[in-house]
Structures are given as C-alpha cells and as structure tokens.
Amino acid sequence: MVVFLANRANLQSKRLHDRIQNRLDGTFENVRRRRTEPREAGPYRVVGDVNPRQFLGDDEYPETTARVEVGFQLQTGEPLEYYWFNWIEPERGLLVGWHQDDTHEGLGPVHLQVTDGSTAVDHQRAQFIDSHPLDVVEQRLDSLQTAVFAVEWEEGRPVGLDCSASVIE
Numbered sequence: 001m002v003v004f005l006a007n008r009a010n011l012q013s014k015r016l017h018d019r020i021q022n023r024l025d026g027t028f029e030n031v032r033r034r035r036t037e038p039r040e041a042g043p044y045r046v047v048g049d050v051n052p053r054q055f056l057g058d059d060e061y062p063e064t065t066a067r068v069e070v071g072f073q074l075q076t077g078e079p080l081e082y083y084w085f086n087w088i089e090p091e092r093g094l095l096v097g098w099h100q101d102d103t104h105e106g107l108g109p110v111h112l113q114v115t116d117g118s119t120a121v122d123h124q125r126a127q128f129i130d131s132h133p134l135d136v137v138e139q140r141l142d143s144l145q146t147a148v149f150a151v152e153w154e155e156g157r158p159v160g161l162d163c164s165a166s167v168i169e
Helices: 012-025 052-056 133-149
Strands: 029-035 044-050 066-073 082-089 093-101 108-115 119-125 150-152 157-159
Touching: 012 029, 012 044, 012 066, 012 133, 029 066, 044 052, 052 133, 066 133, 082 133, 093 133, 108 157, 133 150
Parallel strands: 119 157
Antiparallel strands: 029 044, 044 066, 066 082, 082 093, 093 108, 108 119, 150 157
C-alpha cells in the first residue's frame, strides 16, 4: 500500500510530473513527459502508450493502440489544482477523461468527458477527490477501465457515457 501525504503546498510541477512518469512507467510503454502545446493548460503532460486489448483485458476490443495523458496545473488561484487524465484512441478519435478545471462549473469541480475527434459529445459530473495528485492518479488509473467501457457508441462513433457506470459519481 502506498501512502501519499495530503500536503500539496510545496508541490513543484516538473517534479510532480516526473513522479507521475515514474508511476506510469510500469503500466504503459514509452512513457514520457512533454511540454504542453499552447492550447493546453498547465506546463506538462505525461504520456504513455498502451495496447487497449491487454490493458482492458478484452481480446475483442476494436483498437490496438491508445495512449494515456495526465497533466496537472498547480497554483491555479483556486483551493485545488487542475488536472486532466485522458484515455485517447487516435484511430477512432476517442478521448474519454476526467477534467478538474473551471470549464463546466455547473457539473462541479470534476467532470468526465467524452470527445469524438475535436467535438465534446458528453460531460458528466464525476467524483471530486480531495487528495494529493499522485493519489488522484492512482484512483483515476484504477477507474480507467470502467470509464472506457462506459462510453456509448452509435454507428462507430462515441455519443456519450452510460450514466449508470460507477465511474460517474
């Protein structure tokens, strides 16, 4: 069992992302830290490649390549840091991920989002985790399979989330 201290006051962005990289390195392939693009919030993302069939334990899953991208923005002026924890399947244009930011305030501090290409098709309120960022990564990683399988599809395109999935609330 890993214990993370809740004190987040002295977090440093590069160091935090290096620690996230170290954590993901055993689960994903080609794990790397990268600087964010100008359109992305926060200074860094940690990216890791994965074979969805192996990760999800489903030999029939329709994709064989995916990646996970995790990023935190510290010192937001809010009582919490912002983060993005995304599963991305480039071939199908799917993004499903948790976002703790100020983009959908009506849903609370955290939402689970499904994106088809560049179009967000669904946002649902998600559980707020008031914990150290590394603990957030662990909990989101534990729920990732459920979130991916909660995506609803029509005619080969993601259209939303199954609201009964335990990952939503």
